[in-house]
Amino acid sequence: MATLDRRTMLKLLAGTPLLAGCDRPSSHGSAQATTPQEKSSPEPTGTSSTPSDSKTDNSKYLSGDGPVRRQIPKLGVSIPIVGLGTWQQFDVGPNSPQMDRLREVVAKMVEHGGELIDSSPMYGRSEEVIGRLVDDLDVRDEVFLATKVWTSGKQSGIDQMNRSFERFQVETVDLMQVHNLLDWRTHLDTLQKWKDEGRLRTIGVTHYTNSALPRLIDVVSDYDIDFVQFAYSIANRAAEDEMLAAAAENDVATLINRPYAQGSLFGRASNRDLPPWAADLDIDSWGQFFLKYLLGDERVTCVIPGTSDPEHVVDNVGAAYGALPDQDERQRMVDYWES
Numbered sequence: 001m002a003t004l005d006r007r008t009m010l011k012l013l014a015g016t017p018l019l020a021g022c023d024r025p026s027s028h029g030s031a032q033a034t035t036p037q038e039k040s041s042p043e044p045t046g047t048s049s050t051p052s053d054s055k056t057d058n059s060k061y062l063s064g065d066g067p068v069r070r071q072i073p074k075l076g077v078s079i080p081i082v083g084l085g086t087w088q089q090f091d092v093g094p095n096s097p098q099m100d101r102l103r104e105v106v107a108k109m110v111e112h113g114g115e116l117i118d119s120s121p122m123y124g125r126s127e128e129v130i131g132r133l134v135d136d137l138d139v140r141d142e143v144f145l146a147t148k149v150w151t152s153g154k155q156s157g158i159d160q161m162n163r164s165f166e167r168f169q170v171e172t173v174d175l176m177q178v179h180n181l182l183d184w185r186t187h188l189d190t191l192q193k194w195k196d197e198g199r200l201r202t203i204g205v206t207h208y209t210n211s212a213l214p215r216l217i218d219v220v221s222d223y224d225i226d227f228v229q230f231a232y233s234i235a236n237r238a239a240e241d242e243m244l245a246a247a248a249e250n251d252v253a254t255l256i257n258r259p260y261a262q263g264s265l266f267g268r269a270s271n272r273d274l275p276p277w278a279a280d281l282d283i284d285s286w287g288q289f290f291l292k293y294l295l296g297d298e299r300v301t302c303v304i305p306g307t308s309d310p311e312h313v314v315d316n317v318g319a320a321y322g323a324l325p326d327q328d329e330r331q332r333m334v335d336y337w338e339s
């Protein structure tokens, strides 16, 4: 009953009609099934259509299949392969009018089966906004909350992370990452200790530049971390070889930032049609074309496109449904994109 109440509330907050009898399973395709005790695999929740003026085709959500999930190898838990980035988009006043729109973004993400939300103290008020929205929507048990430490010095890191717990309004953070490798050796000690104590479920490191990839590879190879986050898109494929290989070899889950090259891919796509064969890959939009290109590589655990648009979050999470391209199809996607 509690689940139904929360689901009903999500539908109301997201402005979508409640459809009965459309529960999704917790796994799909080759992705690993999750077990009932996993915090990040809630009881199946209902799926629904989006409002009638939505540009997104939502028939796939009604098919009974859930989003594809992939394992976090060292945790033994799976997450859906599309999450949500919050840089810039979620840096708004917690009492500002934009909060209604962001509430809808989070509600729709959860409603359509997304779980991971990525933040950082670097993103202004994002952590506080996420904490409020997750509390408002009563979805703490349905999301995987990731944030970062972004400062120098041990005590400064501890103070900053304690503030993140307060802003998120949580006792446990699902993923704490060292942002842009800033003073990473110092912070990884604290992160490991807090993980051992149960305050953190998983730990990791991030960067966004290609020049940092060799350092990320070293950390992944030499330290016992759960996640590595880096930039990767169809237009920036530098991470495609050594970075993804190192993560896979070391059982480290991967988070992909800037999957749309900060939105610039849409500018290039605006005067082009999707190829006719995109439909065979269950691709409805350019956004899904870009995300499915990345997700076709099984070494990618989760992509985290940033958005403040409720329609875009539905479009993005839609890339976690249906077919994914194999290597030949991925090459065809690159060839088409570059033609």
Ligand SMILES: NC(=O)c1ccc[n+]([C@@H]2O[C@H](COP(=O)([O-])OP(=O)(O)OC[C@H]3O[C@@H](n4cnc5c(N)ncnc54)[C@H](OP(=O)(O)O)[C@@H]3O)[C@@H](O)[C@H]2O)c1
Pocket (backbone or CB within 6 Å): 084, 085, 086, 087, 088, 089, 118, 119, 179, 180, 206, 207, 208, 229, 256, 257, 258, 259, 260, 261, 262, 263, 264, 266, 287, 304, 305, 306, 307, 308, 309, 311, 312, 313, 315, 316
């Ligand atoms: N060092 C780090 O740790 C690091 C660095 C960079 C980023 N990150 C993380 O990665 C996340 C993603 O990176 P990003 O936000 O810089 O870039 P991005 O995800 O590549 O692109 C975001 C842009 O794409 C637009 N967009 C999103 N979905 C869309 C859709 N379906 N259709 C059309 N436009 C769409 C957004 O606009 P709308 O708001 O209008 O949708 C926004 O302008 C960040 O939010 C952050 O959480 C981490």
